[in-house]
Amino acid sequence: MTVTKTDADRVPASWGLGDGQAIPWDYAPAPENREIVHLKDRYGLFIGGRDVAASDDAVFTTVNPASEEPLAEVARGTAADMDRAVRAARLAFRRRWGGLPGRERAKYLFRIARILQERSREFAVLETMDSGKPIKESRDVDVPLAAAHFWYYAGWADKLEYAFPGRVARPLGVAGQIIPWNFPLLMLAWKIAPALAAGNTVVLKPASTTPLTALLFADVCRQADLPSGVVNIVTGPGEVGMSLVRHPGVDKVAFTGSTEIGRRIAAGVAGSNKALTLELGGKAANIVFDDAPLDQAVEGIVNGIYFNQGEVCCAGSRLLVQESVVQPLIDKLKDRLSTIRVGDPLDKNTDVGAINSRAQLEKITELVASGVAEGAEMYQPACDLPDRGYFFRPTLFTNVAQSHRIAREEIFGPVLSVLTFRTPEEAVEKANNTPYGLSAGVWTEKGSRILAMVRRLKAGVVWANTFNRFDPTSPFGGYKESGYGREGGRHGLHAYVRLDDR
Ligand code: NDP
Numbered sequence: 001m002t003v004t005k006t007d008a009d010r011v012p013a014s015w016g017l018g019d020g021q022a023i024p025w026d027y028a029p030a031p032e033n034r035e036i037v038h039l040k041d042r043y044g045l046f047i048g049g050r051d052v053a054a055s056d057d058a059v060f061t062t063v064n065p066a067s068e069e070p071l072a073e074v075a076r077g078t079a080a081d082m083d084r085a086v087r088a089a090r091l092a093f094r095r096r097w098g099g100l101p102g103r104e105r106a107k108y109l110f111r112i113a114r115i116l117q118e119r120s121r122e123f124a125v126l127e128t129m130d131s132g133k134p135i136k137e138s139r140d141v142d143v144p145l146a147a148a149h150f151w152y153y154a155g156w157a158d159k160l161e162y163a164f165p166g167r168v169a170r171p172l173g174v175a176g177q178i179i180p181w182n183f184p185l186l187m188l189a190w191k192i193a194p195a196l197a198a199g200n201t202v203v204l205k206p207a208s209t210t211p212l213t214a215l216l217f218a219d220v221c222r223q224a225d226l227p228s229g230v231v232n233i234v235t236g237p238g239e240v241g242m243s244l245v246r247h248p249g250v251d252k253v254a255f256t257g258s259t260e261i262g263r264r265i266a267a268g269v270a271g272s273n274k275a276l277t278l279e280l281g282g283k284a285a286n287i288v289f290d291d292a293p294l295d296q297a298v299e300g301i302v303n304g305i306y307f308n309q310g311e312v313c314c315a316g317s318r319l320l321v322q323e324s325v326v327q328p329l330i331d332k333l334k335d336r337l338s339t340i341r342v343g344d345p346l347d348k349n350t351d352v353g354a355i356n357s358r359a360q361l362e363k364i365t366e367l368v369a370s371g372v373a374e375g376a377e378m379y380q381p382a383c384d385l386p387d388r389g390y391f392f393r394p395t396l397f398t399n400v401a402q403s404h405r406i407a408r409e410e411i412f413g414p415v416l417s418v419l420t421f422r423t424p425e426e427a428v429e430k431a432n433n434t435p436y437g438l439s440a441g442v443w444t445e446k447g448s449r450i451l452a453m454v455r456r457l458k459a460g461v462v463w464a465n466t467f468n469r470f471d472p473t474s475p476f477g478g479y480k481e482s483g484y485g486r487e488g489g490r491h492g493l494h495a496y497v498r499l500d501d502r
Pocket of ligand 1: 178179180181182205206207208209236237238239240241242245256257258259261262264265279280281282312313360363410411412
């Protein structure tokens with residue numbers, strides 16, 4: 001039975017009897033204790049194993065997006081600092097790390113993995129404070145997966161000959177890595193773990209709105225006795241990132257972020273010998289066929305677009321639904337949306353936390369306004385947003401046309417656009433009608449249909465009857481404007497080695 005309710009009936013609500021009737025349900029506050037985090041007033045750069053100020057002593061402030069409170073001052077690195085960091089990485093590569101047997105490198109990676117696990121609560125709370133993501137996600141997804149990447153690549157460090165049978169895998173040298181703000185620690189792990197396992201040294205530039213877990217990771221490197229210079233972390237604005245990309249001492253560039261900056265980075269390495277991997281934006285189609293288990297699909301759709309406030313490159317931001325099940329699915333989705341809790345990211349009951357920055361909130365607001373102006377129908381559950389901080393209601397658009405901006409552009413927010421289709425051919429055509437090609441989802445009970453869809457969808461990752469599942473053993477990356485190269489799994493290792501004949 002499907003029960004359609006008014007907004008007034010929906011708040012506050014939670015599923016109760018399984019009959020579609022929401023029962024009013026208040027949650028007691030369950031705040032995570034932030035005392036486990038010892039914030040410093042000021043953080044330096046991590047170069048050559050030391051905590052150093054920027055060459056001109058400049059700093060910037062990182063704020064908590066949920067409260068707009070300043071958290072700490074962070075060194076604003078310069079091109080000269082980047083040069084220092086690359087030199088430190090080169091020295092460490094030549095003198096120590098590049099020649100260290102794989103089994104010795106593995107010991108350090110295992111140690112880092114263990115320390116990340118031991119300090120997981122501290123990392124989770126700090127990640128949530130600096131990024132705005134809900135504590136239950138940083139605690140249950142980001143930090144455990146980051147540790148899992150170190151465990152996984154530690155296992156490969158002394159087995160490169162099995163990863164690439166018949167070839168000799170040699171490290172590339174110094175890897176310059178630039179990461180975004182949506183999964184700060186996890187992206188660090190995706191990049192640093194395979195690079196170190198393969199024998200490279202690293203200079204990493206975190207995003208300016210989320211530098212703190214990377215700087216806490218510097219502490220983990222010290223605790224693990226990682227030789228100095230193997231990992232260097234330089235915080236600062238985008239142009240400092242570009243000085244890393246252009247630095248002649250860098251052998252490999254790895255970037256995750258927007259397609260626009262990805263293009264500039266590709267231009268920056270063009271004509272050089274540097275290896276490059278780009279993990280860029282996405283506009284994934286999440287396709288629901290009429291034989292799909294709808295309740296399960298609703299959970300997958302919600303996870304696909306509202307997880308991490310929708311600030312996910314592979315978010316299922318376009319929902320393609322077979323026409324015969326549109327209405328029941330939308331009803332169920334609206335019911336489910338009314339139970340999503342938006343608010344304090346440090347509260348363990350929060351599902352959707354704060355948007356990472358004011359700029360990102362403005363971008364989401366502008367794109368949502370364009371959806372309304374272009375004629376799509378907007379639904380937002382009635383929920384109270386905190387007075388301060390960068391919050392946005394989970395949003396659902398129906399009557400969306402392919403030409404609408406909300407169906408074409410990456411919103412990077414909790415905004416779902418629903419489109420419909422009649423036949424599998426139409427679903428494939430609509431799903432592939434995007435300049436991106438990072439991920440997709442298929443919901444159906446037929447295995448043969450899943451396989452047929454997977455073959456035809458131009459997306460680096462296709463999830464079947466699930467969404468947003470990650471595992472260190474599994475390669476991840478895109479086609480078209482979503483970038484090139486793969487991270488994760490053996491493929492992720494490949495990006496950090498040169499393969500010679502025996
Ligand atoms: P950016 O691509 O600008 O930022 C990603 C990283 O690149 C950050 O570390 C950033 O540093 C750095 N950077 C910025 N400019 C340069 C440059 N010229 N050269 C080298 N590095 C640079 O993403 P935004 O933060 O501006 O987000 C804009 C949009 O990008 C989002 O709305 C979203 O659509 C998309 N995006 C996609 C991501 C993905 O995972 N695919 C991740 C993040 C954003 P700094 O933070 O100092 O500017």
